[in-house]
Amino acid sequence: MSHLPSFSEHAPTEGRPPLSRRAKAAIIVQFLLNEGADVPLSSLPEDLQAELTLQLGRMRYIDRATLNAVVEEFSQELDGVGLSFPGDMAGALSALEGKISARTAARLRKEAGVRQSGDPWERIGALPEERIAAIASAEAIEVAAVMLSKINSAKAASVLAQLPGDRARRITYAVSMTSGISPEAVDRIGLSLAAQLDAEPPRAFAKRADERVGAILNYAATAKRDEVLEGLEETDRDFAEAVRRAIFTFADIPARLRKQDVPKITRDVPPEQLTVAIAAASSEVDLPAAEYLLENMSKRMAASLREDAAGMSVKGKKGEAAMNAVVSAIRELVSVGEIELKSDEDDDE
Numbered sequence: 001m002s003h004l005p006s007f008s009e010h011a012p013t014e015g016r017p018p019l020s021r022r023a024k025a026a027i028i029v030q031f032l033l034n035e036g037a038d039v040p041l042s043s044l045p046e047d048l049q050a051e052l053t054l055q056l057g058r059m060r061y062i063d064r065a066t067l068n069a070v071v072e073e074f075s076q077e078l079d080g081v082g083l084s085f086p087g088d089m090a091g092a093l094s095a096l097e098g099k100i101s102a103r104t105a106a107r108l109r110k111e112a113g114v115r116q117s118g119d120p121w122e123r124i125g126a127l128p129e130e131r132i133a134a135i136a137s138a139e140a141i142e143v144a145a146v147m148l149s150k151i152n153s154a155k156a157a158s159v160l161a162q163l164p165g166d167r168a169r170r171i172t173y174a175v176s177m178t179s180g181i182s183p184e185a186v187d188r189i190g191l192s193l194a195a196q197l198d199a200e201p202p203r204a205f206a207k208r209a210d211e212r213v214g215a216i217l218n219y220a221a222t223a224k225r226d227e228v229l230e231g232l233e234e235t236d237r238d239f240a241e242a243v244r245r246a247i248f249t250f251a252d253i254p255a256r257l258r259k260q261d262v263p264k265i266t267r268d269v270p271p272e273q274l275t276v277a278i279a280a281a282s283s284e285v286d287l288p289a290a291e292y293l294l295e296n297m298s299k300r301m302a303a304s305l306r307e308d309a310a311g312m313s314v315k316g317k318k319g320e321a322a323m324n325a326v327v328s329a330i331r332e333l334v335s336v337g338e339i340e341l342k343s344d345e346d347d348d349e
Contacts, residue, residue: 026055027070120194125151133162145174214246250323253289261339262296268329277326279312280319
């Protein structure tokens with residue numbers, strides 16, 4: 001065994017040099033692994049992961065007394081720690097994520113040259129389809145092929161549908177040529193794309209302009225909403241069309257709300273308010289929405305609401321407020337992910 005480096009030569013016994021901290025760390029890690037513990041070494045910086053692996057490879061065995069001494073020292077160090085800190089700017093920013101404003105975090109990352117932590121592909125995969133499509137349009141075909149291979153397949157299909165036909169075909173063909181790409185190259189592409197996201201200036205608004213205008217007009221009186229949309233048509237026809245798609249009103253319920261989700265709406269809207277909304281929906285535009293709600297809720301509730309609404313005469317702001325309450329309940333359920341509105345081409349299951 002003389003040709004093998006013996007750890008016992010470095011054991012903290014009389015006449016022998018003490019163990020290095022690196023060797024002690026390797027002992028503790030090996031001890032925890034032997035005990036079946038899940039040691040999250042991937043969270044360490046890559047250079048420390050490499051050093052630890054090399055140290056483990058150099059060591060062969062230690063005696064029981066040395067193991068006990070190292071474990072005892074490690075336990076004492078843990079007991080003596082009152083509070084630990086991240087130790088660097090990257091760790092501090094990760095610890096404070098969600099606690100400080102996104103604008104401050106972005107500025108500090110830029111000043112310190114720290115990229116956002118975590119898997120870059122998870123960040124890219126979480127982007128809206130429109131944003132991924134924009135990246136796929138701007139990047140090289142090969143980069144776009146790797147990106148679409150790393151994100152959710154359903155989202156990748158939606159992204160392809162938004163691209164011009166020729167580019168979508170070229171990217172699809174390029175996917176077939178990615179089988180030989182190395183994991184390191186995929187990581188570099190992900191980090192490069194994530195770096196571009198980090199370099200973008202922070203936006204004051206999370207939603208697009210058409211979505212924000214649509215949300216405002218959802219709660220406007222019908223006459224005012226029509227007036228604004230007519231004005232937008234004259235100024236910017238494309239933007240006006242985008243706003244129309246973003247608007248969800250009481251009249252849109254039959255086309256956008258799934259039948260099986262109607263009972264969830266009746267649960268969240270007080271019966272008296274729902275009664276007023278149904279009574280107010282007497283116009284040719286709103287009546288189908290009221291009937292759609294009544295047809296897809298419990299028969300007992302529908303009969304009760306019909307009877308109560310029949311004796312009401314609701315006009316003006318009171319009726320619009322009640323219908324807006326129903327719309328608000330629907331949008332709230334959509335925002336928390338409990339229901340999903342249909343697109344224009346979807347059918348009820």
